[in-house]
Amino acid sequence: MDVGETETGVSTVLATLAWLADPIHWHGTDGIVTRLVEHLALSGTSLLIAGLLALPAGMYLGHTGHGAQLVINVLNVGRALPSLAILGFALPFSFWLGLGLGFWPTVMMLVPLGVPLILINSYVAIRSVDREVLDVAWGTGMRGWEVFREVELPLAVPIILGGVRNAAVTIVATATMGALVASGGLGRYIVDGLARQETGRLVTGALLVALLSIATEAAFDVLERVGVPPAVRAAHHLDTLRVPGVGAGG
Amino acid sequence: MTPNEPLLRWEWILDHADEIWQRLLEHVTLTVLAVGIGFALSFVAVVLIRRYHYLREPLTWLTGVLYTIPSLALFAVLVPVTGLTRVTAEIGLVSYTLLILIRSILDGLLSVPAEVRETAIGMGCTSGQLLWRVEIPLAVPVVIGGLRVATVTTIGLVTVTALIGQGGFGYFILLGMQRFFSTALIVGATLSILLAILADGLLVLAQHWTTPWTWERRRQA
Numbered sequence: 001m002d003v004g005e006t007e008t009g010v011s012t013v014l015a016t017l018a019w020l021a022d023p024i025h026w027h028g029t030d031g032i033v034t035r036l037v038e039h040l041a042l043s044g045t046s047l048l049i050a051g052l053l054a055l056p057a058g059m060y061l062g063h064t065g066h067g068a069q070l071v072i073n074v075l076n077v078g079r080a081l082p083s084l085a086i087l088g089f090a091l092p093f094s095f096w097l098g099l100g101l102g103f104w105p106t107v108m109m110l111v112p113l114g115v116p117l118i119l120i121n122s123y124v125a126i127r128s129v130d131r132e133v134l135d136v137a138w139g140t141g142m143r144g145w146e147v148f149r150e151v152e153l154p155l156a157v158p159i160i161l162g163g164v165r166n167a168a169v170t171i172v173a174t175a176t177m178g179a180l181v182a183s184g185g186l187g188r189y190i191v192d193g194l195a196r197q198e199t200g201r202l203v204t205g206a207l208l209v210a211l212l213s214i215a216t217e218a219a220f221d222v223l224e225r226v227g228v229p230p231a232v233r234a235a236h237h238l239d240t241l242r243v244p245g246v247g248a249g250g
Numbered sequence: 251m252t253p254n255e256p257l258l259r260w261e262w263i264l265d266h267a268d269e270i271w272q273r274l275l276e277h278v279t280l281t282v283l284a285v286g287i288g289f290a291l292s293f294v295a296v297v298l299i300r301r302y303h304y305l306r307e308p309l310t311w312l313t314g315v316l317y318t319i320p321s322l323a324l325f326a327v328l329v330p331v332t333g334l335t336r337v338t339a340e341i342g343l344v345s346y347t348l349l350i351l352i353r354s355i356l357d358g359l360l361s362v363p364a365e366v367r368e369t370a371i372g373m374g375c376t377s378g379q380l381l382w383r384v385e386i387p388l389a390v391p392v393v394i395g396g397l398r399v400a401t402v403t404t405i406g407l408v409t410v411t412a413l414i415g416q417g418g419f420g421y422f423i424l425l426g427m428q429r430f431f432s433t434a435l436i437v438g439a440t441l442s443i444l445l446a447i448l449a450d451g452l453l454v455l456a457q458h459w460t461t462p463w464t465w466e467r468r469r470q471a
Contacts, residue, residue, distance in 0.1 A: 088423040091426075173319075180413075193326065194329070203330065209322070213319065
């Protein structure tokens with residue numbers, strides 16, 4: 001078929017089903033299982049690095065109360081950076097570091113996408129802890145580190161988790177673009193499907209990536225239910241705390 | 251990125267000034283069309299939501315799901331149906347603006363204080379006058395806030411449409427990736443970021459000029 005020409009929806013569905021029905025497409029180095037694992041490895045590594053950078057920084061800024069303006073600026077700059085543009089910078093940088101194509105330039109694109117989302121929520125989370133609660137903590141004799149560990153952190157968990165969730169969904173969605181710089185992952189099917197003009201491969205890739213994004217979101221729903229103490233959860237309206245402007249693998 | 255290749259070849263940039271200009275026009279056209287159509291659709295959706303409240307939940311859900319789909323995936327699914335065309339690009343770009351714009355228009359209208367609304371009704375405003383002459387002007391700051399996010403996001407997403415033969419500055423990024431040519435990569439990436447910053451700045455100015463009643467307050471504060 002020719003991707004450049006339009007065709008009916010029915011033939012697209014048939015081509016996709018035929019592609020999925022072929023066992024060759026499930027196993028081996030270009031199989032769905034391998035690509036899924038690669039996609040999760042790319043996303044997991046990037047989320048981990050972003051979390052290690054942004055969680056301590058955001059919580060520290062929130063605890064000391066300094067740097068609100070800085071945080072807002074970081075978020076705005078983060079929003080202005082299109083992922084493909086970051087990838088454009090990451091590729092020569094990766095070569096310069098001797099890390100080459102594929103995995104590492106993709107991680108270099110994904111980490112800066114995740115950092116502002118986690119940072120802003122960690123900062124806001126700690127800041128939003130009721131001042132009166134902190135006064136009580138100080139009154140009972142708690143000091144800096146104790147106040148943070150015993151009071152601020154537990155109360156802040158839901159919003160912090162919301163930030164990690166935003167970052168995870170964005171990273172999983174955008175990891176797709178790694179295929180442009182020869183990384184693995186489900187994006188391979190989309191990029192190769194376009195190049196080879198194979199509708200089945202193209203649509204399968206798109207569907208799998210969309211499903212994985214939605215599954216990531218669902219996984220964090222479960223995590224929020226399990227990981228947040230009921231009393232803290234009741235005090236927050238989780239749905240209103242998600243930062244808008246997340247997703248879309250921009 | 252190949253040995254002996256400088257990071258940036260200035261003579262390439264000068265040689266391709268015409269093409270850079272063409273890609274700028276393409277980038278701006280794709281963005282303005284997407285945000286314009288997205289805004290019109292969002293406005294209609296908000297008017298409908300205000301009249302039929304039960305539409306709010308399903309519309310929020312639908313635009314939320316659209317927003318979660320990775321851009322590359324959405325463009326890819328559309329290709330077999332609408333081809334490698336500008337229409338494909340716009341369907342994807344418009345659908346990403348809806349969540350942000352519907353939410354900001356709704357929030358903007360909700361931000362109008364109840365006293366103001368009651369005063370307007372007390373002065374004899376009809377519901378049409380209330381919407382057009384009181385609520386909409388007062389909602390401008392929040393709505394422009396949403397337009398800023400939508401525009402900056404769209405400028406970023408336009409680069410992705412290079413994969414389906416559109417793309418504005420994204421064309422240079424893709425070219426650079428295919429040929430390992432860092433000049434094109436850096437030109438495409440830098441210009442798309444600069445365009446986003448410029449558009450954001452223009453919208454901040456627009457917000458300032460469309461809300462003159464905030465000037466005095468700020469001076470006093």
